[in-house]
Amino acid sequence: MGPPGITEFRIVTNQADSGLACPCSQPVSVSATCPAGFVVTGGGASVRTASGAYDPTITLQASYPLSNNGWYAQAGRMVGGPSEDWTLTVWAICAKPHPAVKAEGR
Secondary structure: OOOOOEEEEEEEEEEEEOOOOOOOOOOEEEEEEOOOOOEEEEEEEEEEEOOOOOOOOEEEEEEEEEOOOEEEEEEEEOOOOOOOOEEEEEEEEEEEEOOOOOOOOO
16 A cells, blocks of 8 residues: 555636726736645646637647646737737645655655
8 A cells, every 4th residue: 555645635726807898918927826735636727708708819839737836827918809808717726745755846
């Protein structure tokens, strides 16, 4: 039998508003950081327009772990898209390893 696994987990979220009510192509980025003592085990991101309508001109450009303590995402609007404001939300799934477990990369 191996050592115990995790003792606790949390899902941490963060979001950034595009703040660009125009057809601009400026990317927006945001990260979610795990609390002290936790390591990231997964994560993800999504984009949503202010009205909730699907907008194919907004693309998720990046979504990946930051070292072992958070998650990063970036999204942007393609040139010529509608002028509706949108929000990028990122979440990190964080776990607190049992003290007997050595976290990789530390």
